[in-house]
Amino acid sequence: MYIIVGGGGDVGYYLTRYLLQQGHETLLLEKETGRFQTLEEELGQSVLRGDACEARTMEEAGARRADVVIAVTGEDEDNLVICQTAKKRFNVSRTIARLNNPKHEELFQKLGIDVTVSPTKSILSLIESELPGQRFVLLMNLKRAGLEIAQITVSSLSPVVGKALNQINLPRSSNLALVIRDDKPIVPSGDIVIQANDEIYALVNREGEEELRNTFGTA
Missing domain, CATH: 3.40.50.720 (NAD(P)-binding Rossmann-like Domain)
Known part of the structure; x- marks a missing residue:
């Protein structure tokens, strides 16, 4: 090459x-x-x-x-x-x-x-992920697919706490790929109930990012 x-x-x-x-x-x-x-x-x-x-x-x-x-x-x-x-x-x-x-x-x-x-954007994402209280962090941009990988830490005040995944109105452009609970990975299914302090990794496009933030109460 x-x-x-x-x-x-x-x-x-x-x-x-x-x-x-x-x-x-x-x-x-x-x-x-x-x-x-x-x-x-x-x-x-x-x-x-x-x-x-x-x-x-x-x-x-x-x-x-x-x-x-x-x-x-x-x-x-x-x-x-x-x-x-x-x-x-x-x-x-x-x-x-x-x-x-x-x-x-x-x-x-x-x-x-x-x-x-963008080194600046990468550094900012790393800093955001280490800041206490930061609930929504963009980790990576998958440019070819037009998607971003976001890390969401569910607050105890989030409107989704106690709801099953199939009861939550997620943006059509998003997909929850992984849930980390008590340091254990869980592949999310429709009947999984979201709990406070769950760490959720989601795929979302730019248009759906704000809606996803609102859904989890991190806007």
Whole structure:
């Protein structure tokens, strides 16, 4: 597999080094002369000096035969340009973009970027899951399926406590996949009765997220 990485910061460097160790043909693009020289000392011919936002640099990098282009600069606008250039001009089948601002995620998806990775969003989810009293935490976004995985901790005041699952009006776009009770996993069936302090893992799309929060009283 041939992979082009745009952006020679720490993320780009460590990603390139890892991909090379895994046996993938990988080329890192970096436009700043000083940074390029440092990277070249470490990575040799696996780094090319040039601006990944420019088509001529991508041409020189051999983007027409690339299987994947990954944009990991510190600027979302640059990452968008890199991925769109790769996809529209060089017909790269798979593009991955680093998102520094999670608010840009929907825009990137609408513009055809295959995968977005938001370190900020991931860190926020981890922090939320550790905060006391946090009852609804989004753990993961399954982009291809258009679904999110949510963790719900049922409060003693939740309107669903004491109700069987088949008595609860769940959003049509949601599915309860797992219940953790007293540290034991339970595959939910229609007759399971929800109890306070149950941890529920649910699949839900974005449109159904608010309704699911309201159902469990976590809004």
